[in-house]
Amino acid sequence: MLKIQAQSKIPTDYGVFTVYAFSENEEDWSPHLVWVAENTDFSTTVNVRFHSECITGEVFHSKKCECGQQLDAAMKYMSENGGVIIYLRQEGRNIGIINKLRAYELQEKGWDTVEANLKLGLPADGRNFDVAVEMLNILKIRKINLLTNNPDKIKSIENSDIILNSRIPLEMDSNKENESYLAKKKKYFGHLLEKI
Numbered sequence: 001m002l003k004i005q006a007q008s009k010i011p012t013d014y015g016v017f018t019v020y021a022f023s024e025n026e027e028d029w030s031p032h033l034v035w036v037a038e039n040t041d042f043s044t045t046v047n048v049r050f051h052s053e054c055i056t057g058e059v060f061h062s063k064k065c066e067c068g069q070q071l072d073a074a075m076k077y078m079s080e081n082g083g084v085i086i087y088l089r090q091e092g093r094n095i096g097i098i099n100k101l102r103a104y105e106l107q108e109k110g111w112d113t114v115e116a117n118l119k120l121g122l123p124a125d126g127r128n129f130d131v132a133v134e135m136l137n138i139l140k141i142r143k144i145n146l147l148t149n150n151p152d153k154i155k156s157i158e159n160s161d162i163i164l165n166s167r168i169p170l171e172m173d174s175n176k177e178n179e180s181y182l183a184k185k186k187k188y189f190g191h192l193l194e195k196i
């Protein structure tokens with residue numbers, strides 16, 4: 001069972017957030033992080049983003065995906081409108097950074113983002129969003145607007161007791177390096193993308 005291990009306020013380029021670390025035990029060095037913007041009221045409809053860790057995109061500005069831009073856009077949105085970012089430690093669609101780099105190596109040889117994972121004997125997408133729902137429940141968030149393009153995230157809410165008030169699209173512009181990745185996201189995973 002997850003629990004809040006620690007919490008603190010952090011000022012950012014996008015305003016002040018209160019950050020909660022969630023894990024099953026306090027020795028976990030990669031807890032999930034919940035970032036709550038200052039003007040957020042849990043008793044009403046809350047803007048929520050489920051965001052899976054992507055160190056290459058968020059920290060090192062990789063152009064192979066749009067995760068860094070999405071995280072920045074989500075922080076900006078939450079700071080302006082109130083809301084919560086649930087940062088999930090599910091790096092590389094939950095195959096981990098080592099396997100993600102292995103998959104990237106295969107992609108250099110011509111395999112696409114899904115084929116590369118399958119060739120390594122890994123799931124195309126190994127993420128589980130029930131853990132994000134669990135954190136919403138612990139925080140007593142009952143009704144949300146979900147910032148996402150991902151139908152699996154929508155399903156995870158529909159299968160829970162939390163009310164999905166609306167979906168807010170979070171679509172970034174593509175670039176030369178990530179357009180085939182985004183096209184695969186739309187075609188294979190059914191992501192709700194309109195620009196690609």
Ligand SMILES: [Zn+2]
Nearest residue numbers: 054057065067
């Ligand atoms: Zn990424």
